[in-house]
Amino acid sequence: MNDPNNYPTYSQPTVKAAENFLKSIVPYYESVIVITVSKKMSGTFETIANAAKNIDSVGEKITVIDSKLNSGGQGPVVLKAAQEIDKGKELKEIKKTIYDTIENTKIFVSVDTLKYMVSSGRTKKHTGFAAKILNLKPVVSIDRSGEGIVIGKSLCLKANTKRIEALMKEISDRKKIVSYSIVHADAINRANEYEQIFTSLIGRRPEYITEISSIVAMNAGMGCVAIALVTD
Incomplete structure (x- = not known):
């Protein structure tokens, strides 16, 4: 894995791929929250945000949040969001908790x-x-x-x-x-x-x-x- 002469590469998912994924889950939920890796580190946020806009132009059903963190830091944020959902909190409260957790x-x-x-x-x-x-x-x-x-x-x-x-x-x-x-x-x-x-x-x-x-x-x-x- 650390061999510089044979190091793996990866590519950004397309907006279409993200759109197809969102379309496969959105009908089954009242709302969808996507918490992405920091947009300063990856194009994932923009990809998901554009896909979400194509599906939900007014932003009523899909919320895309820039965690401003990476994998290890995202974990606690996503976990906290899941805990708030399990408690039956309203979407507005859940989003506030997510943003507060990101800051902390x-x-x-x-x-x-x-x-x-x-x-x-x-x-x-x-x-x-x-x-x-x-x-x-x-x-x-x-x-x-x-x-x-x-x-x-x-x-x-x-x-x-x-x-x-x-x-x-x-x-x-x-x-x-x-x-x-x-x-x-x-x-x-x-x-x-x-x-x-x-x-x-x-x-x-x-x-x-x-x-x-x-x-x-x-x-x-x-x-x-x-x-x-x-x-x-």
Whole structure:
């Protein structure tokens, strides 16, 4: 997977494909909410939004929301939306909760190299160049606009873990962490290490630990691990 000479590629779904999918589910629901990866990182939001507009021009039945997050950060947002739906909340209330959860969600990603994020446009080229030259192991997050940013660089992954632990402690000292989750790309040992560290720090186990999708793994690189948290 990390072989630069034989690295997989992917393509954006077409508006027509998205439209066909939405048409297959819309008739069975009173309303549909689509929560996409950050539009700063992917064209998915625009694709889905255009498909939704073709089907529902006035926007009464399909709501498309830019999560301003990626896979690991989207998970807690989608989970919260599902919980609100299960409670029988009105659409307006559910949408407000989704937007509030997006604002209160952060993600910290420990990666071995930035080259895959840079090549996919997930973060800016100059930060990748600096990390590559110095052979540093970056900690990546997402800013309020939904763009990938480097918030720390270490000489080794162990130091990265310490950096993320310090960030989590700083947040937990100021706010209540109501939930968190751990995702990884073929790095279950690192994910289990994170579970031990943050269960002790936060006082609760993660909502879940799971592997990220192949597309996200391609952009972040194999061996990465991330923690996403939601504050009150």
